[in-house]
Amino acid sequence: LELVERGELDLCFVMLPIGEGPFETLELMSDPHVLVLPADSPLARRRRTPTLREVAALPLIGFRQCRSLHQVETRFRDAGLEPRVVFRSDDNGTIQGLVAAGMGAALVPLLSVEPGQEGVAVLGLADIPPRLIGVAWHRDRYRSPAARAFVERAQSVCALIEGELTTAAAAA
Numbered sequence: 287l288e289l290v291e292r293g294e295l296d297l298c299f300v301m302l303p304i305g306e307g308p309f310e311t312l313e314l315m316s317d318p319h320v321l322v323l324p325a326d327s328p329l330a331r332r333r334r335t336p337t338l339r340e341v342a343a344l345p346l347i348g349f350r351q352c353r354s355l356h357q358v359e360t361r362f363r364d365a366g367l368e369p370r371v372v373f374r375s376d377d378n379g380t381i382q383g384l385v386a387a388g389m390g391a392a393l394v395p396l397l398s399v400e401p402g403q404e405g406v407a408v409l410g411l412a413d414i415p416p417r418l419i420g421v422a423w424h425r426d427r428y429r430s431p432a433a434r435a436f437v438e439r440a441q442s443v444c445a446l447i448e449g450e451l452t453t454a455a456a457a458a
Contacts, residue, residue: 302418314444319414322392330407342367345390350374354417
């Protein structure tokens with residue numbers, strides 16, 4: 287957003303909502319949070335979605351720097367729970383690999399999950415709000431036809447991805 291504000295970028299992808307600034311935004315898609323568990327976890331074999339209390343009791347592997355992570359942890363604290371994070375990494379493969387190795391579970395946005403990885407199960411969660419992904423541009427600057435076309439293409443691609451995510455989350 288700093289680069290958009292300075293005029294070095296025409297637009298950028300953002301997690302909504304954004305802070306104050308001279309920006310206009312457009313929501314592109316919703317990315318649900320999921321629980322990634324070792325495939326042999328008892329929670330993975332149940333028919334019902336784990337509660338926040340059950341998730342908070344798990345050893346969690348998560349991101350170090352991710353705005354959505356802070357929103358998720360705030361959701362736990364608002365419910366009077368403290369998530370038990372045992373390891374943090376900003377590498378999706380590391381997080382999923384540690385889960386597959388049985389080191390813990392991960393609470394992550396579905397887009398960060400590598401589909402089809404062996405040794406893990408992915409469960410949808412009802413109590414965690416989704417991450418909202420959007421695009422932002424400077425409201426006082428001219429948007430070129432190329433920038434407008436990019437936003438339109440991003441909308442159509444994200445609609446397809448969101449449909450796939452909804453199907454995947456329902457199956458999880």
